[in-house]
Amino acid sequence: MIRVSNIKVPLGFNFGDLKGLCFRQLKIPEKSLISVKLSRKSVDARRKNDVHFIVSVDIVAKGEQKLLKQLKNAAPIEEFTYEIPQVTVEKSPVVVGFGPAGMFAALVLAMAGAKPIVLERGQDVDSRVKSVKNFQSGGMLNPESNVQFGEGGAGTFSDGKLTTGIKDKRIQTILKWLVEFGAPEEIAYLAKPHIGTDKLRDTVKNLRKRVIELGGDVRFEAKFDGYTTDNGCITSVSYTDSEGSHTIETDNVILATGHSARDVFEMLHDKNVDMSQKNFAVGMRIEHLRSCIDKAMYGDFAGHPALKAADYKLAIHLPDGRALYTFCMCPGGEVVAASSEEGRLAVNGMSYFARDSVNSNSALLVNVTPEDFGSDHPLAGMYFQREIEEKAFIAGGTDYSAPVILVGDFLEDRLSVEFGRVQPSYRPKVKFTMPQDYLPDFICRSIKAGIVEMGRKIKGFDDKDAVLTGVESRSSSPVRINRGENLESLSVGGLFPCGEGAGYAGGIVSAAVDGMKCAEAVLRRI
Numbered sequence: 001m002i003r004v005s006n007i008k009v010p011l012g013f014n015f016g017d018l019k020g021l022c023f024r025q026l027k028i029p030e031k032s033l034i035s036v037k038l039s040r041k042s043v044d045a046r047r048k049n050d051v052h053f054i055v056s057v058d059i060v061a062k063g064e065q066k067l068l069k070q071l072k073n074a075a076p077i078e079e080f081t082y083e084i085p086q087v088t089v090e091k092s093p094v095v096v097g098f099g100p101a102g103m104f105a106a107l108v109l110a111m112a113g114a115k116p117i118v119l120e121r122g123q124d125v126d127s128r129v130k131s132v133k134n135f136q137s138g139g140m141l142n143p144e145s146n147v148q149f150g151e152g153g154a155g156t157f158s159d160g161k162l163t164t165g166i167k168d169k170r171i172q173t174i175l176k177w178l179v180e181f182g183a184p185e186e187i188a189y190l191a192k193p194h195i196g197t198d199k200l201r202d203t204v205k206n207l208r209k210r211v212i213e214l215g216g217d218v219r220f221e222a223k224f225d226g227y228t229t230d231n232g233c234i235t236s237v238s239y240t241d242s243e244g245s246h247t248i249e250t251d252n253v254i255l256a257t258g259h260s261a262r263d264v265f266e267m268l269h270d271k272n273v274d275m276s277q278k279n280f281a282v283g284m285r286i287e288h289l290r291s292c293i294d295k296a297m298y299g300d301f302a303g304h305p306a307l308k309a310a311d312y313k314l315a316i317h318l319p320d321g322r323a324l325y326t327f328c329m330c331p332g333g334e335v336v337a338a339s340s341e342e343g344r345l346a347v348n349g350m351s352y353f354a355r356d357s358v359n360s361n362s363a364l365l366v367n368v369t370p371e372d373f374g375s376d377h378p379l380a381g382m383y384f385q386r387e388i389e390e391k392a393f394i395a396g397g398t399d400y401s402a403p404v405i406l407v408g409d410f411l412e413d414r415l416s417v418e419f420g421r422v423q424p425s426y427r428p429k430v431k432f433t434m435p436q437d438y439l440p441d442f443i444c445r446s447i448k449a450g451i452v453e454m455g456r457k458i459k460g461f462d463d464k465d466a467v468l469t470g471v472e473s474r475s476s477s478p479v480r481i482n483r484g485e486n487l488e489s490l491s492v493g494g495l496f497p498c499g500e501g502a503g504y505a506g507g508i509v510s511a512a513v514d515g516m517k518c519a520e521a522v523l524r525r526i
């Protein structure tokens with residue numbers, strides 16, 4: 001098989017006619033072509049008067065060696081097969097947390113015949129959707145099942161973006177499995193794939209069903225709260241559910257509890273588990289009209305039926321050494337209430353597969369380093385986050401209304417009094433507040449300076465009517481649970497800190513990759 005990359009095609013191209021592309025554009029003789037499949041598709045909008053697609057195709061043909069010489073940008077490819085060893089176990093490994101890291105760890109262990117037991121503090125996805133809807137409609141926050149906690153983890157109520165900065169062969173396998181479990185087939189070839197919260201919910205459910213079919217045991221509303229060791233190695237874990245406290249004897253635990261399980265960080269610290277401080281970022285969500293972002297990115301091609309809502313990525317390095325950058329951009333998406341603790345407010349962004357909501361949003365973040373925490377306590381970054389979230393809760397009026405301000409007013413240092421063209425999407429409610437009431441000065445200063453710069457890069461980014469919603473405080477983990485080369489905790493044998501909460505991933509795909517790596521490490525130890 002050979003891959004031909006970097007082929008320019010117009011927006012109106014008929015993707016059902018890839019063979020035609022091979023005959024006409026690549027001049028491959030009709031009789032030698034056996035099969036062709038799309039392997040990558042991206043939008044090139046660098047020149048606003050010539051927006052088009054750039055694609056790669058994977059071709060099986062007679063005389064591939066000759067084609068390799070004849071075609072520009074052609075290279076041989078081999079499909080990667082993910083091999084899973086088969087094992088028999090006396091004691092099941094335990095996976096704590098059923099977010100992307102825990103799900104893919106459990107899947108690999110189940111495929112290996114290791115019969116994992118999964119403990120997830122939140123609800124199954126259908127019950128979780130009800131809890132989240134209730135909270136967004138002004139009901140009570142369920143601290144155990146919300147946008148951070150529950151089946152599918154933090155990613156379930158997300159944009160479901162599958163872009164990642166890491167390179168790892170396992171990513172192909174993750175995308176393939178996600179498609180098998182119901183994700184749209186296009187994620188296998190889009191340069192910037194995304195699933196959307198609606199399709200993610202079914203995908204996650206189907207993955208769970210497969211784990212159970214393969215002998216795994218998935219327990220919801222089962223909160224991990226402790227473990228025992230002997231000679232420095234894990235011997236059991238304990239958890240609590242509606243029926244009381246339970247113990248599971250085990251030699252291997254994958255701890256994939258995410259960055260919001262602050263009680264888990266505290267428990268590990270009390271048990272002297274080796275952890276360290278880590279950089280993260282804090283800021284606000286910025287919301288524009290989707291039509292304005294589409295126009296700024298696609299020019300006159302905005303609204304073309306072949307184009308989806310436009311995304312962007314911006315970064316500004318400020319003179320004081322700080323950086324302001326956009327993160328987790330959600331085209332045609334919504335700002336969501338992402339709190340998981342009572343009396344603390346956090347926001348994030350999500351979208352549906354269609355990405356057709358009125359607004360587009362992204363996080364506008366400033367990097368925060370241990371020097372900002374004012375303490376060398378390993379959990380100081382977490383306490384820093386908590387303090388900001390508490391202030392945001394109070395600034396919003398203590399009923400989970402999010403503090404908001406218009407960009408124009410923020411730049412002029414005055415409180416907003418009414419919305420302009422952009423209506424905020426956050427629910428249940430919002431309240432006009434000065435960001436200085438809940439964010440440290442250096443973050444406000446950096447955002448202010450950076451927005452103006454960003455407006456020079458994307459027309460209208462500094463639109464006075466754009467809405468800033470706070471506070472985006474959970475962009476990544478404030479803590480790293482240190483592990484050795486075998487991926488075990490430096491303090492506890494058989495304990496595998498995993499995924500974003502452990503500080504080894506940032507996003508759905510990298511968390512899933514880390515879950516697979518930890519499962520492989522457990523299989524080597526069994």
Ligand SMILES: Cc1cc2nc3c(=O)[nH]c(=O)nc-3n(C[C@H](O)[C@H](O)[C@H](O)COP(=O)(O)OP(=O)(O)OC[C@H]3O[C@@H](n4cnc5c(N)ncnc54)[C@H](O)[C@@H]3O)c2cc1C
Pocket residue numbers: 096097098099100101102119120121122147148149150151152153154155156157158159160161162163222223224225256257258259260261264328336338348349350498499500501505506507508509511
């Ligand atoms: C609203 C939102 C939108 C996002 N959008 C994107 C996106 O588009 N693309 C992207 O790549 N990333 C996105 N992210 C980030 C992404 O979701 C995370 O990086 C990813 O989910 C981390 O995976 P994880 O498995 O390490 O942890 P998590 O997903 O946080 O999963 C941890 C799980 O552990 C469970 N848990 C915690 N404590 C316990 C306990 N004591 N006992 C039992 N279970 C426990 C939790 O309930 C949770 O289900 C988004 C995050 C949010 C909140």
